[in-house]
Amino acid sequence: MGKSKTSRRSFIKKTTVALTGVSIIPRHVLGQGFIPPSDKLNVAVIGAGGKGFSDAVNTYNNGASNIAAICDVDWNRASKAFEKFPLAKKYKDYRKLFGDLKDIDAVTVSTPDHTHAVIAMAAIKSGKHVYVQKPLTHNIYEARMLTEAANRYKVVTQMGNQGASGEAVKQMGTWFNEGKIGSVNKVDVWTNRPIWPQGIAAQTNKPQIINGLDWDSWIGPAEMVDYHPQYHPFKWRGWWNFGTGALGDMGCHLIDPPYRVLGLEYPIEVESSVGAVFKKDWIPEYLPHSCPPSSRTQLTFRATEKNPVDLKMTWTDGGLRPFHPDLIPPDHPIGANNSSNGVIMYGDKGIMTCGTYGVNPKIYFNNGEILLYEGKAENWNLENGHQAAWVEACKTGYKSDKHNELTSSFDYAGPLTESILMGNLAIRSYNLREKNKSNNKFNYPGRKKLLWDGKQMRVTNFKEANQFVRREYRKGWSL
Numbered sequence: 103m104g105k106s107k108t109s110r111r112s113f114i115k116k117t118t119v120a121l122t123g124v125s126i127i128p129r130h131v132l133g134q135g136f137i138p139p140s141d142k143l144n145v146a147v148i149g150a151g152g153k154g155f156s157d158a159v160n161t162y163n164n165g166a167s168n169i170a171a172i173c174d175v176d177w178n179r180a181s182k183a184f185e186k187f188p189l190a191k192k193y194k195d196y197r198k199l200f201g202d203l204k205d206i207d208a209v210t211v212s213t214p215d216h217t218h219a220v221i222a223m224a225a226i227k228s229g230k231h232v233y234v235q236k237p238l239t240h241n242i243y244e245a246r247m248l249t250e251a252a253n254r255y256k257v258v259t260q261m262g263n264q265g266a267s268g269e270a271v272k273q274m275g276t277w278f279n280e281g282k283i284g285s286v287n288k289v290d291v292w293t294n295r296p297i298w299p300q301g302i303a304a305q306t307n308k309p310q311i312i313n314g315l316d317w318d319s320w321i322g323p324a325e326m327v328d329y330h331p332q333y334h335p336f337k338w339r340g341w342w343n344f345g346t347g348a349l350g351d352m353g354c355h356l357i358d359p360p361y362r363v364l365g366l367e368y369p370i371e372v373e374s375s376v377g378a379v380f381k382k383d384w385i386p387e388y389l390p391h392s393c394p395p396s397s398r399t400q401l402t403f404r405a406t407e408k409n410p411v412d413l414k415m416t417w418t419d420g421g422l423r424p425f426h427p428d429l430i431p432p433d434h435p436i437g438a439n440n441s442s443n444g445v446i447m448y449g450d451k452g453i454m455t456c457g458t459y460g461v462n463p464k465i466y467f468n469n470g471e472i473l474l475y476e477g478k479a480e481n482w483n484l485e486n487g488h489q490a491a492w493v494e495a496c497k498t499g500y501k502s503d504k505h506n507e508l509t510s511s512f513d514y515a516g517p518l519t520e521s522i523l524m525g526n527l528a529i530r531s532y533n534l535r536e537k538n539k540s541n542n543k544f545n546y547p548g549r550k551k552l553l554w555d556g557k558q559m560r561v562t563n564f565k566e567a568n569q570f571v572r573r574e575y576r577k578g579w580s581l
Contacts, residue, residue: 141497142166142167142168143166143167143168143207143208143493143496143497144167144168144170144205144206144207144208145158145161145162145167145168145169145170145206145207145208145209145210145493146170146171146172146173146196146199146203146206146208146209146210146230147161147169147171147172147173147183147187147190147209147210147212148173148174148196148199148209148210148211148212148213148221149173149174149210149211149212149213149235150172150173150174150179150180150182150183150184150212151174151176151178151179151180151182151183151335152179152212152335152336153212153235154174154180154183154210154212154213154235155180155182155183155186156485157210157212157233157235157262157485157489158172158183158186158187158210158212159186160485160486160488160489160490161210161233161489161492161493162187163486163489163490164486164489164490164493164494166490166493166494166497167208167493169187169190170190170191170203170205170206171190171191171192171193171199171203171206172184172187172190172191172192172193173192173193173194173195173196173199174193174194175194175195175315175316175317175319175320176312176314176315176316176320176334176335177192177194177314177315178312178313178314178315179335180192191203194316194319195316195319196221196224197224200224200225200228200230206228206230207230207231207496208230208231208232208233208258208493208496209221209222209225209230209231209232209233210232210233210234211225211232211233211234211235212235212262213235214320214334214338214339214344214345215237215239215240215338215339215344215345215346215350216240216322216323216324216338216343216344216345217322217323218234218235218237218238218239218240218244219239219240219244219245219247219248219323219581220322220323220575220579220580220581222234222239222248223247223248223251223581225257226248226251226252226255226257227251227255229255229257230257231257231258231259231492231495231496232252232257232258232259232260233259233260233261233262233489233492234248234259234260234261234262235261235262236261236262236263236354236355236519237261237346237350237351237353237354237519237522237523238261238354238512238515238516238518238519239519239523240344240346240350240573241523241570241571241572241573242519242520242523242524242527242559242571242572243559243571243572243573244572244581245516245517245519245520245523246516246520246559247581248512248516249512249513249515249516249517252511252512252513253512253513256500256501257500258492258495258496258499258500258505258508258511259508259511259512259515260488260489260491260492260495260508260510260511260515261354261510261511261512261515261518261519262485262488262489262510263354263355263358263459263510263515263518264459264484264485264487264488264489265355265358265359265458265459265460265461265484266358266362266460266488266509266510267484267487267488267491267509267510268459268460268461268484268487269477269478270456270459270460270461270462270463270475270477271358271359271362271363271456271459271460271463273463273475273477274359274363274454274456274460274463275362275363277454277463277465277473278363278364278408278447278454279408281451282449282451282452282454282465282467282473283447283449283450283451283452283453283454283465284449284450284451284452285409285410285411285449285450286360286364286409286411286413286447286448286449287411287412287413287414287448287450288413288414288415288416288447288448289360289364289413289414289415289416289445289446289447289448290415290416290418290424290444290445290446290448291353291356291357291360291415291416291417291418291444291445291446292356292417292418292419292422292423292424292437292443292444293348293351293352293356293418293419293442293443293458294419294421294442294443295348295351295352295419295420296339296340296347296348296351296393296395296419296420298336298337298339298340299332299337299340300340300347300348300392300393300394300395300420301377301379301387301389301392301393301394301395302332302340302379302389302392303387303389303392304327304330304332304341304391304392305330305332307330308328308329308330309329309330309331310329311329312329315329315334317329320334321576322576322579323573323575323576323579323580324343324344324573324576325343325574325576326576327343339351339393340392340393341391341392341393342390342391342392342393342530343391345393346393346523346526347393347394347397347419347526347529348393348397348419348420349397349399349417349419349522349523349525349526349529350522350523350526352419352443352458353417353522353525354515354518354519354522355458355459356443356444356445356458357415357417357445357518357521357522358460358510358518359445359456359460360415360445360447361518361521362514363408363447364403364406364408364409364413364447365406365407365408365409366403366406366409366521367403367404367406367517367521367556368517368520368521368524368554368556368557369401369402369403369415369521369524369554369556370402370403370404370553370554370556371401371402371551371552371553371554372399372400372401372402372524372525372527372528372551372552372554373399373400373528373550373551373552374397374398374399374400374525374528374529374531374532375397375398375532375549376394376395376396376397376398376529376532376533377394377395377396377397377420379395388533388535389533390533393529394420394529394532394533395420396418396419396420396421396422397417397418397419397420397529398416398417398418398422399416399417399418399525399528399529400414400415400416400417401414401415401417401521401524401525402414402415403415417525423436423437423441423442423444424436424446427446427448427453427466429452429453429466429467429468430453430455430466436455437455437456437457438457438458438461438462439457439462443457443458444456444457444458445457445460451467451468452465452466452467452468453465453466459484462475463475488509488510491504491507491508491509492508495507495508520556520559521556524554524556526570527552527554527561527567527570527571528548528552528567530567530570531548531549531552531564531566531567531570532546532548532549533546533548534546534547534548534566534567547564547566548564548566548567550563550564552564552567559571
């Protein structure tokens with residue numbers, strides 16, 4: 103099969119070179135994965151409310167794609183997309199969409215984190231190119247499986263961390279490669295998230311399911327719970343069954359610049375501490391299903407070919423941030439303009455900083471000089487370019503030049519996501535408890551440095567943490 107496809111494409115390439123402009127070759131003749139430049143990419147949008155709507159618009163904006171289908175479990179949230187793309191076929195179940203529409207070329211996945219992998223895997227196995235919002239997956243195992251499947255089925259992929267395609271991140275890479283800050287042994291990364299409730303107990307009342315919402319499909323592969331607005335819309339991010347907390351939500355935007363610039367690989371160690379919630383004196387709430395209100399997590403990375411020293415990366419969220427470095431003048435913000443999100447890389451010649459998506463990078467040298475980024479301000483325009491590049495790569499096909507130029511295909515986004523979600527192993531292990539039989543109090547054995555074997559996807563010194571590497575799937579929703 104693979105040989106015939108290759109020879110067919112080779113024949114077509116030679117034929118079209120010889121007969122340029124003479125004929126239009128039907129798509130099915132060219133074989134799976136190749137789309138003639140004259141044809142528009144047929145895209146199915148899965149998850150069309152909120153972020154999903156902007157992903158649909160950005161995919162459509164460069165004029166090279168057609169929004170052929172829209173799938174959302176909540177048609178109230180999807181109504182804006184339905185109005186924007188009135189000719190698109192409407193679905194609530196992505197499985198029915200894939201069964202009905204065989205001429206879909208590509209899929210965007212902009213659903214809650216817990217459904218990313220099952221939807222993206224179904225698309226990949228159907229030979230569809232995929233664009234998946236960050237984080238790529240809900241857990242480490244899923245990221246590995248999607249990365250391997252994308253190469254096995256030869257599809258073009260991109261994760262929605264749009265800063266990766268920005269000129270500012272490229273400039274940071276150039277500065278580092280020129281040796282401007284020297285070797286880096288410390289990185290600080292922080293965010294103002296969560297901006298949704300975390301560290302709370304689940305409410306147990308049972309409100310009526312809102313009209314237009316298919317709750318069973320919303321739950322998808324997760325364990326079934328009753329509908330409640332504490333989960334949908336938006337607030338799912340703060341529940342481990344559905345979201346990945348502040349680290350999962352913003353890590354792929356903020357950790358991407360140092361991971362990319364320094365050429366990092368899987369971390370080897372992680373430890374964390376998290377904020378506690380008290381309703382009674384001396385007795386912390388036990389909230390295993392809710393992400394914590396704040397956390398501080400440290401990842402250790404080995405030296406790489408690009409950065410010849412080991413480094414420790416500290417992540418903080420929930421309003422926590424690093425102290426102001428001495429090299430940065432007291433009146434200057436750290437990271438973003440209001441210091442709410444940012445990155446600081448500490449080199450032996452100076453420090454390099456940036457905000458979310460890598461924007462507004464600067465270098466503060468040890469001698470007091472400051473180097474400012476002189477490129478254009480990109481901010482929200484990044485998304486257009488990031489998704490437009492994916493659309494063009496889908497049209498030229500797997501391993502084409504345009505595909506190889508993508509900045510967050512799963513070959514990169516998969517290991518990045520694994521490295522970020524590895525931090526959640528320590529965050530979730532922190533409050534694992536066991537009762538002490540001698541005094542009826544609790545011990546917390548997960549409050550220690552966890553040693554990580556990245557290739558094997560396992561913690562080697564605390565086996566209980568490995569329950570968070572992958573999940574159990576509800577019947578009918580497996581990978």
